[in-house]
Amino acid sequence: MEPVKIKEGVYWVGAVDWGLRNFHGYSTSRGSTYNAYLIIDEKITLIDTVKERFFDEMTERISKIIDPSKIDIIVSQHVEMDHSGSLPRLMELCPGAEIYASPNGVRGLKAHYRKAWPFKEAKGGDTLSMGERSLRFLLTPMVHWPDNMVSFCPEEKILFSNDSFGQHIASSERFDDSYPFDTVMEEAAKYYANIVLPYSPQVRKELEAASGLDVAVIAPSHGLVFRSKVKNIIGAYQEWAGNKTKKKAVIVYDTMWKSTEKMAVSLASAFESKAYGFKMMSLGENHISDIMTEFLDAEILCVGSPTLNNNMLPTTASFLTYLKGLSPGGRKALAFGSYGWGGQSVSLMEKELEAAGLSLMEGFKVNYVPDEAQLKNIKEDLEKRI
Amino acid sequence: MKKYRCTICGYIYDPAQGDPDGGIEPGTAFDAIPDDWVCPVCGVSKDMFEEVEE
Numbered sequence: 146m147e148p149v150k151i152k153e154g155v156y157w158v159g160a161v162d163w164g165l166r167n168f169h170g171y172s173t174s175r176g177s178t179y180n181a182y183l184i185i186d187e188k189i190t191l192i193d194t195v196k197e198r199f200f201d202e203m204t205e206r207i208s209k210i211i212d213p214s215k216i217d218i219i220v221s222q223h224v225e226m227d228h229s230g231s232l233p234r235l236m237e238l239c240p241g242a243e244i245y246a247s248p249n250g251v252r253g254l255k256a257h258y259r260k261a262w263p264f265k266e267a268k269g270g271d272t273l274s275m276g277e278r279s280l281r282f283l284l285t286p287m288v289h290w291p292d293n294m295v296s297f298c299p300e301e302k303i304l305f306s307n308d309s310f311g312q313h314i315a316s317s318e319r320f321d322d323s324y325p326f327d328t329v330m331e332e333a334a335k336y337y338a339n340i341v342l343p344y345s346p347q348v349r350k351e352l353e354a355a356s357g358l359d360v361a362v363i364a365p366s367h368g369l370v371f372r373s374k375v376k377n378i379i380g381a382y383q384e385w386a387g388n389k390t391k392k393k394a395v396i397v398y399d400t401m402w403k404s405t406e407k408m409a410v411s412l413a414s415a416f417e418s419k420a421y422g423f424k425m426m427s428l429g430e431n432h433i434s435d436i437m438t439e440f441l442d443a444e445i446l447c448v449g450s451p452t453l454n455n456n457m458l459p460t461t462a463s464f465l466t467y468l469k470g471l472s473p474g475g476r477k478a479l480a481f482g483s484y485g486w487g488g489q490s491v492s493l494m495e496k497e498l499e500a501a502g503l504s505l506m507e508g509f510k511v512n513y514v515p516d517e518a519q520l521k522n523i524k525e526d527l528e529k530r531i
Numbered sequence: 532m533k534k535y536r537c538t539i540c541g542y543i544y545d546p547a548q549g550d551p552d553g554g555i556e557p558g559t560a561f562d563a564i565p566d567d568w569v570c571p572v573c574g575v576s577k578d579m580f581e582e583v584e585e
Contacts, residue, residue, distance in 0.1 A: 249539065286540045287573055347540075347572070502552075 176315025187276025312368030398449030474502025
């Protein structure tokens with residue numbers, strides 16, 4: 146396992162998780178990486194670590210450059226264990242190393258590992274000299290935990306951005322210009338939609354703070370390092386954080402005997418006839434994290450479920466719970482579904498959609514199996530409202 | 532009226548602005564906010580706030 150040079154004296158020493166497919170509910174179909182960075186200066190500095198079980202991979206890469214026991218400083222930018230998980234074993238190798246983290250980060254690390262390590266609180270705007278180079282700390286609370294921070298090295302113009310600008314991609318390549326860039330952006334969008342989306346106001350603050358920095362390289366904690374397309378990823382974050390949507394609808398549904406599916410097709414034909422972009426996503430075939438990615442730039446969300454035992458289908462409930470935690474609000478939603486007798490699903494879904502901060506459009510209910518006239522009505526009614 | 536800061540995420544409750552999305556009218560003093568109100572940014576409860584020293 147080899148380190149990868151980012152700039153003279155700055156190395157990627159992380160780990161590649163080729164097999165990762167489920168990141169607590171987020172489907173990571175391309176795996177991921179945990180990016181740690183080593184800076185060789187008067188003070189040897191490591192920025193972030195890797196998930197605990199990849200500790201040996203990280204130290205093998207570090208050992209190709211220096212003896213890991215020589216690390217003087219560890220900057221722990223985020224408490225979550227995919228980045229801090231190797232600290233306990235690493236601190237056995239270099240017990241004297243000082244751990245820099247935000248005040249919330251120090252509290253969080255103590256509550257995770259219960260160790261009296263030499264912690265140093267990194268305050269926003271603080272500068273740490275490593276010798277010829279320095280790191281300026283910017284606190285970025287709630288992007289996406291209270292402890293999150295990023296570090297900027299002005300001498301190398303590198304922004305170590307932790308989870309911001311991350312993408313879950315396992316690859317032997319390390320840079321944005323050596324991997325299909327469409328895929329990088331697709332995974333960056335998925336990451337934003339599933340991790341960062343509820344914190345867009347905080348992202349806007351972070352982007353504002355970063356706009357004053359001369360950034361040539363963005364080194365995130367997951368996926369590829371940006372060195373050729375920094376402007377592209379910053380531009381995309383500005384759009385996503387700005388809650389920009391386009392004429393696009395996502396039709397999410399599950400169905401028992403195809404009645405709700407027929408209604409979904411009627412909605413789709415209304416969007417089609419109005420030249421409105423749309424995507425059909427059955428909950429039987431689509432992962433909720435892929436649905437959130439499609440919702441990222443959509444103006445309208447349609448959610449369909451038949452009534453089952455006076456309720457909505459559990460697949461739909463699961464999606465709506467996930468949506469409620471992530472939804473940025475300020476968009477429209479419509480519930481629809483078939484029923485036999487109780488017919489509760491539509492009003493239950495509407496309650497959840499409202500709780501997700503979406504403004505409700507009038508929905509559709511059909512008893513048992515919709516006939517041609519009912520399907521035509523659904524199409525024509527929606528056409529008038531979009 | 533005094534401002535209060537969320538000790539977890541740094542959000543500042545300003546009584547002049549209230550938290551309309553959270554059902555708190557502008558002009559509501561922090562003490563008058565119901566106990567089940569949560570930080571609009573990170574979701575922690577009211578007891579995690581501290582007074583901002585001006």
